[in-house]
Amino acid sequence: xxxxxxxxxxxxxxxxxxxxxxxxxxxxxxxxxxxxxxxxxxxxxxxxxxxxxxxxxxxxxxxxxxxxxxxxxxxxxxxxxxxxxxxxxxxxxxxxxxxxxxxxxxxxxxxxxxxxxxxxxxxxxxxxxxxxxxxxxxxxxxxxxxxxxxxxxxxxxxxxxxxxxxxxxxxxxxxxxxxxxxxxxxxxxxxxxxxxxxxxxxxxxxxxxxxxxxxxxxxxxxxxxxxxxxxxxxxxxxxxxxxxxxxxxxxxxxxxxxxxxxxxxxxxxxxxxxxxxxxxxxxxxxxxxxxxxxxxxxxxxxxxxxxxxxxxxxxxxxxxxxxxxxxxxxxxxxxxxxxxxxxxxxxxx
Amino acid sequence: xxxxxxxxxxxxxxxxxxxxxxxxxxxxxxxxxxxxxxxxxxxxxxxxxxxxxxxxxxxxxxxxxxxxxxxxxxxxxxxxxxxxxxxxxxxxxxxxxxxxxxxxxxxxxxxxxxxxxxxxxxxxxxxxxxxxxxxxxxxxxxxxxxxxxxxxxxxxxxxxxxxxxxxxxxxxxxxxxxxxxxxxxxxxxxxxxxxxxxxxxxxxxxxxxxxxxxxxxxxxxxxxxxxxxxxxxxxxxxxxxxxxxxxxxxxxxxxxxxxxxxxxxxxxxxxxxxxxxxxxxxxxxxxxxxxxxxxxxxxxxxxx
Numbered sequence: 001x002x003x004x005x006x007x008x009x010x011x012x013x014x015x016x017x018x019x020x021x022x023x024x025x026x027x028x029x030x031x032x033x034x035x036x037x038x039x040x041x042x043x044x045x046x047x048x049x050x051x052x053x054x055x056x057x058x059x060x061x062x063x064x065x066x067x068x069x070x071x072x073x074x075x076x077x078x079x080x081x082x083x084x085x086x087x088x089x090x091x092x093x094x095x096x097x098x099x100x101x102x103x104x105x106x107x108x109x110x111x112x113x114x115x116x117x118x119x120x121x122x123x124x125x126x127x128x129x130x131x132x133x134x135x136x137x138x139x140x141x142x143x144x145x146x147x148x149x150x151x152x153x154x155x156x157x158x159x160x161x162x163x164x165x166x167x168x169x170x171x172x173x174x175x176x177x178x179x180x181x182x183x184x185x186x187x188x189x190x191x192x193x194x195x196x197x198x199x200x201x202x203x204x205x206x207x208x209x210x211x212x213x214x215x216x217x218x219x220x221x222x223x224x225x226x227x228x229x230x231x232x233x234x235x236x237x238x239x240x241x242x243x244x245x246x247x248x249x250x251x252x253x254x255x256x257x258x259x260x261x262x263x264x265x266x267x268x269x270x271x272x273x274x275x276x277x278x279x280x281x282x283x284x285x286x287x288x289x290x291x292x293x294x295x296x297x298x299x300x301x302x303x304x305x306x307x308x309x310x311x312x313x314x315x316x317x318x319x320x321x322x323x324x325x326x327x328x329x330x331x332x333x334x335x336x337x338x339x340x341x342x343x344x345x346x347x348x349x
Numbered sequence: 350x351x352x353x354x355x356x357x358x359x360x361x362x363x364x365x366x367x368x369x370x371x372x373x374x375x376x377x378x379x380x381x382x383x384x385x386x387x388x389x390x391x392x393x394x395x396x397x398x399x400x401x402x403x404x405x406x407x408x409x410x411x412x413x414x415x416x417x418x419x420x421x422x423x424x425x426x427x428x429x430x431x432x433x434x435x436x437x438x439x440x441x442x443x444x445x446x447x448x449x450x451x452x453x454x455x456x457x458x459x460x461x462x463x464x465x466x467x468x469x470x471x472x473x474x475x476x477x478x479x480x481x482x483x484x485x486x487x488x489x490x491x492x493x494x495x496x497x498x499x500x501x502x503x504x505x506x507x508x509x510x511x512x513x514x515x516x517x518x519x520x521x522x523x524x525x526x527x528x529x530x531x532x533x534x535x536x537x538x539x540x541x542x543x544x545x546x547x548x549x550x551x552x553x554x555x556x557x558x559x560x561x562x563x564x565x566x567x568x569x570x571x572x573x574x575x576x577x578x579x580x581x582x583x584x585x586x587x588x589x590x591x592x593x594x595x596x597x598x599x600x601x602x603x604x605x606x607x608x609x610x611x612x613x614x615x616x617x618x619x620x621x622x623x624x625x626x627x628x629x630x631x632x633x634x635x636x637x638x639x640x641x642x643x644x645x646x647x648x649x650x651x652x653x
Contacts, residue, residue: 043533044504158396187395187560188604192618214534217606220613240610258535259608260563268545269538269567275503
């Protein structure tokens with residue numbers, strides 16, 4: 001069995017606003033295996049970013065962890081001292097954020113910036129750290145890296161800046177790399193290059209990756225497993241094949257159904273009607289109830305538990321209860337499921 | 350379909366910045382195209398390709414370096430400031446960032462009605478309210494939203510307010526500069542659907558600028574691909590997606606990830622050689638009816 005590097009259990013986070021306390025994360029559990037890429041997907045406000053910020057212990061003053069543990073190397077990250085956390089953050093667990101312009105210091109040349117983790121975490125000499133920084137910058141594909149070490153972030157293009165951020169994140173060989181929408185701000189051709197770079201690096205240094213995105217095309221390309229988040233909860237998780245070819249939760253159906261594809265030939269895009277619920281007073285039942293055309297009466301009253309679909313695949317929807325009526329998913333989802341069945345049978349032959 | 354007269358006609362448009370200096374940039378370099386009434390022309394390309402500059406030239410946020418822009422047959426590229434006011438109510442813009450493009454200190458009703466006030470399109474407060482409510486309904490918001498401030502809305506709702514503001518002065522032509530790039534995928538679909546509905550209802554013409562090739566496919570009748578300040582290919586949407594001719598278009602289309610893990614695993618990305626993209630004898634020409642390609646006469650023969 002695969003080794004777990006990170007194990008998040010029963011995590012709940014509140015944050016205070018002028019209008020009341022928002023229950024931003026509600027009882028979230030997931031784990032990350034060694035060497036795998038786990039994608040967290042969901043709409044803005046579903047709690048993806050706050051979950052990974054909690055792993056980095058980068059919560060703002062108004063954000064409180066009300067419950068849960070995060071196991072990393074046999075210890076609970078949430079109980080680590082500030083000093084211990086400084087060692088982990090940027091060393092054993094590193095993060096790439098969405099906007100490369102704001103995650104780089106505009107007043108520091110990129111050589112020093114990329115070398116900083118080595119100086120801080122490994123106490124390496126300046127000369128040696130800069131030498132390694134040059135190597136890593138070459139590795140992530142900065143042309144003429146050695147000559148450009150003294151250049152500043154504004155002298156690079158968006159794609160190159162993101163490469164620099166990646167170089168900074170991987171220079172100390174992190175066990176876990178958290179990528180929070182690392183390609184959302186980039187052009188498609190640059191996005192393709194960055195994704196390839198991350199995959200190559202993963203194979204080379206054996207890092208485990210948590211990849212946050214709302215682009216399911218990117219997920220299909222990079223993820224081994226997928227967790228779908230909605231309104232502060234994980235509603236479905238499984239292998240990338242489970243989620244794309246045998247989705248069970250109506251929210252996952254909606255997400256897949258609203259993705260435009262280049263090959264589709266209809267004139268109208270499918271959408272998920274309505275907006276996510278206000279998490280100051282989260283609904284008593286399934287949070288997706290109001291937007292779910294497949295909702296059952298019980299969805300309004302009681303939160304669905306996780307039902308097991310297979311050893312790798314779980315979904316929190318009452319539709320999987322034995323007593324639930326059979327529903328027909330949208331046509332595009334049926335096509336995906338037929339494909340899944342065909343492939344499953346082929347595997348058995 | 351008989352070809353109507355174009356509503357917008359761009360002829361040999363050039364927009365250079367820092368002219369004569371060492372850092373001169375040819376953001377838009379001699380492009381020509383027409384936009385016909387009632388259609389949506391998608392303008393796609395990567396950052397720095399000149400697509401936004403083209404949009405801003407057409408609505409005259411920039412003064413073009415050279416070339417001509419005709420709006421309903423009238424050259425607008427040399428109009429003076431005062432003369433501009435008239436035609437700006439016929440041409441409006443929707444911006445990319447729904448957070449930065451709405452004044453946070455103004456109420457929604459005042460944001461939407463600003464164009465009405467400036468152009469004296471309403472006679473009194475009652476008429477103004479009535480028009481604002483009409484516009485809010487048109488973009489699937491309601492009158493309760495009129496007295497609120499932008500920060501009270503989500504990104505998708507703000508973009509609807511931006512659309513309502515653009516529609517207030519009853520324009521014929523709208524330039525939408527990456528109107529959905531900042532939004533979630535499911536919200537993007539809502540805004541695209543809304544823009545299509547409004548186009549049908551009001552008989553609008555759109556120039557839809559985007560870098561997302563999968564979304565732009567849904568709204569555009571025709572698509573023009575820009576690269577390095579030039580249009581390298583232009584065709585009907587289906588034609589362009591099914592038979593891309595230019596290497597750059599092919600590379601751009603191949604880079605779009607598809608939500609299907611099995612085909613993603615075999616996904617081949619076509620490489621484009623950026624070192625020598627253009628040759629001197631190449632220009633944008635119609636190689637098959639309605640399909641324009643930036644190529645030389647020699648290259649064009651193989652398609653004819």
